[in-house]
Amino acid sequence: MGKHIFALMLLLTAGVTGADETNDSDLSPWAIDTITPIHDSVTRWVDNTARNIDGFFGTIDSDSVDNESYLRLSTDFDWAESEEFDIDPGIRFKLDVPTTEERLRLIIESDPEESRGTLEEQGAERLRNDTDGLGDTVAGLSRLGSRDKREGWHTRVGAGVKLHWPVNPYLRYSAERLWQLGDSPWQLSSYNRASWFEHDGYSARSRWDVGRPLDSTRHLRFVSQLQWQEDYDQLEFSQSTQLNIVLGKRSAIRYSAVIVGGSSSNPRVNDYYLQTDYRRDIHRQYLYWDIVPALHFPREADFKPRWAISLRLEMLFRAQLTRE
Template sequence: MRIPLLLCLAVIPLSLHADDGDSDLTPWMVERITPVHDSVSRWVSNTSRNIDDFFGSDDSYSVENRSFLRLSSEFDWQESEDFETDLSIRARLDLPTTRDRLRLLIESDPEERQGTLADQGSQRLRRDQNDSSSTTIGLDHLDSKDKREGWATRFGGGVRFRLPLDPYVRLTSERLWDLGNGPWQLGSYNRLSWFNSDGYSARSRWDIGRPLSESLHLRYITQFQWQEEYDTLEFSQGAELNQILGRRSAMRYAAAMVGNSSSSPRINDYYLLTHYRRDLHREILYLDVIPELHFPRDANFDPRWAFTLRLEMLFRGDIRKRE
């Protein structure tokens, strides 16, 4: 399933409307989208709650369930390179009443398969760098601890469907601190993974930020990554200013540098970007427009433009009670 480029281009003018109402789509587009969205959302909700009811309790039909299915189609262009398009699929089925709280994950873009930090860049194109036709399915055991009170950890494992099958295990930990009595917050995200085909990998993300006003938020993000396949420590440092433009649109302004090696640090890329995100229709359909300017080492730090256009559809089941 690929959303044609012409459709992507057609919705850009719609995103420029003022935030009057909850949709930028025309009535005939709404009539075609709504039945499909409602049908798939019911399937997501019913599937997760039925599985949870089997392993857990009757409360599975009344408690909050954060299951979702996300489909996104992306168009990507980089100066001096070919145009690319990609379909990304990610699903999460929560099982909140199961004795050991579990989450079923289905994804075509696990972070372990997105290459080096230099490959990922600003994460314009969320695709599996090695084999976009494969899908990863796994089960996570969730920690009930609040990450504001201690380290929240989850352990998971599963398989990547390819030939031969590629099993994996991963351990993830998260923590959030309020710094003093001020508005600053520090967040930490860390993951250790093993894929049979690629070996071990480790990544760490530290995010410190604060609101500047009701519509502006400042963040500084530091990332580290090591992969056995490449056997080098990578790092990136970035700054972001996030701005709420209206009830259904926001903008991100960011600058970052990416490098590698701990003994002799080497910068491989600098880049600037703006990321415009628009809720096109009732928190169901989203549009992302991301122009970027890169200064890569392999081009002698000469400027290189890049552009991404993304359409994303989100299917979520509402909280409901058994009748």
């Protein structure tokens, strides 16, 4: 699988002709002719599979409502100073069953957030945060709360299993809230989750994000995160300041300054870093290219500067419109 994805990514990279905001693609005609039939075929399979399962568990409306199921393939090219160059192909998918009665949904997804490691291992969030692979895939039922998160806490309770042997049952509870801070343009959002996996133990995470638009193309954010995992047994924290800028209809960039640390009894910073994340829609909202240079000051290197860069090519398979 990894070799095939890597070969496809090289083929697509070779077909990029350059940045042009006047159309919906940067690919050359031969690359478009090569990937379009493959993408359309896989997208139909993903959409039909999701709707057939939805129709079995849900209602007859499954063929006409929006379905958020998707499949995403990616390849990361990572380099960090004093470390080896790494190529990491990944798959992420989500199966959504939106018409199940009484707000009960069947969810199958890869790369659950409980499997992404410590905050220091995760690094900064990309403009689109993915992916690891099929080794951490969960399947379960999730009951959604009925409240809009702008009016009250929107909650979700779920249970299921992680799909590998031995079977690893889990329970989850999450709550989200969004506040408009008075008459100002500032908004505050909160996301919180508590989880239990039989083989991994308990974990809890909280994210608080306050931000405001500066103008039509720039958005300022301050993001605070807390995380605790039983197997790591240390409270972690991170604080970031982000400036997001829309460069055009198909590209955006994020500038970030981040602090990552841990321990509740004796807090200490483990890494400072500056990061730029440039994201480009290179073909019709399903093929994307990320370039992410960063300058780290890690404790393990006595806070001496260490350069790193990540390149990612990503292809999304998802039906864009509701069926008629």
